Amino acid sequence: MKKLINAVDAVVREQMEGMALAHPDLLRVSLEPKYIVRADAPVASKVAVVSGGGSGHEPLHGGFVGYGMLDGACPGEIFTSPTPDQIFACGMEVNGGAGVLLIVKNYTGDVLSFETAAELLHGEGVAVRTVLVDDDVAVKDSLYTAGRRGVGGTVIVEKIAGAAAEAGYSLAQAAELAQRVSVNCRSMGMALTSCTTPSAGKPTFDLGEHEIEIGIGIHGEPGQRRIPIIDADAVTTLLAEEILNDGPYTRTVRSFDPMTGDWDEVSLTSEPFRAGDRVIAFVNSMGGTPVSELYTVYRRLAMICKERNIVIVRNLIGAYITSLEMQGCSITLTRVDDEMVRLWDAPVKTPALRWGI
Structure with a gap:
């Protein structure tokens, strides 16, 4: 450690x-x-x-x-x-x-x-x-x-x-x-690596060199499934679709x-997202992912939202809710009104x- x-x-x-x-x-x-x-x-x-x-x-x-x-x-x-x-x-x-x-x-x-x-x-x-x-x-x-x-x-x-x-x-x-x-x-996250708490001195979970974890929690909990590593656009699409396809x-x-x-x-x-919704789009680092990679994620997220007629009116990009040094990101979409x-x-x-x- x-x-x-x-x-x-x-x-x-x-x-x-x-x-x-x-x-x-x-x-x-x-x-x-x-x-x-x-x-x-x-x-x-x-x-x-x-x-x-x-x-x-x-x-x-x-x-x-x-x-x-x-x-x-x-x-x-x-x-x-x-x-x-x-x-x-x-x-x-x-x-x-x-x-x-x-x-x-x-x-x-x-x-x-x-x-x-x-x-x-x-x-x-x-x-x-x-x-x-x-x-x-x-x-x-x-x-x-x-x-x-x-x-x-x-x-x-x-x-x-x-x-x-x-x-x-x-x-x-x-x-x-x-x-x-x-x-x-609504939010969804993923991890490229685990994180290490000081008291444990070892990674919270094991993740292979060519694997990523989908659906992780912010306490280093393992996600809902583990898949072979894919590129940034594919990761973003996977996370965004989980959010946008989530039902009531x-x-x-x-x-x-x-x-x-x-x-x-x-x-x-919580009602599902629909065409015409206005949203705040938040792309967050889990702690170990650089901002440059977050912008790559945001690029694809903006494309997906445009394809679905989801209007991004504000955005936030950076490390704001992390899991120590975990490499990975999360996406949050929030439906908003004028207020x-x-x-x-x-x-x-x-x-x-x-x-x-």
Whole structure:
């Protein structure tokens, strides 16, 4: 194992210390419990947007803390969910009186931790809403989830929800919008190599020299199938068709009621993409793939969308939700309306994403 680390048990702490030193104008860091908040938190009378999850996916989530995006992020250990006390402390730190919106990727550990934190925050008189992201079309259930995994769509949800909160949306309005964005996101990923967690010291799965893995997860989970290596256009076509051919997807999610402190079950349906849809196209590196190769993927993706009369109105290309040093990529398409595009375009200033300022 070759990694730029000092000690396995210090990886996350030292990463957070480095972020604090690099971006004192944007964020503050707490090391006990571990969380990252925007430098001016709490912002009075603004909905606070909080997310989090296992480390190893950087810049998700800490790299998106700042104006126009997240108010707080809670990093767990590598590929390990944050704890409820982290999320609770972070929520209390950023609450400016308008409530806290928790954005949760659909992994069993994340869901349990965020649900517990929501109840703890409610117990302290903080209004809370939760939004689930489950955009991965590769699997119905996995080792980590009940239902589809939350992957690249998380970045899109966090940006649009963060802009809505900055624009003065109420907690109910921001939560409704964030969930609407989530149900319009679909993603699919692939790997050329596995990744190595510092604690394991060896690849998460074995992949032959002439093989690629289709449908991988962001925790280094093996995908839905393994195939002989193919060229970039063929990979892109395979991923895009999985997304564009995915049918309606209905699931029941638990939503926290800030008035009663109870959990409601809500049925949500993701409609398939259709000709004429406008989308944000997101081509993401899994950590080890250079931007030059991502542009090759985007080239073919743009062709496919044009052939299907899917209109790309915005794009994002780069390493934004990674799996350590895994070589590979993911594609996310998000159906958008005028409101979502306006909020996507709104100013943002974070360590990893910034425009309009």
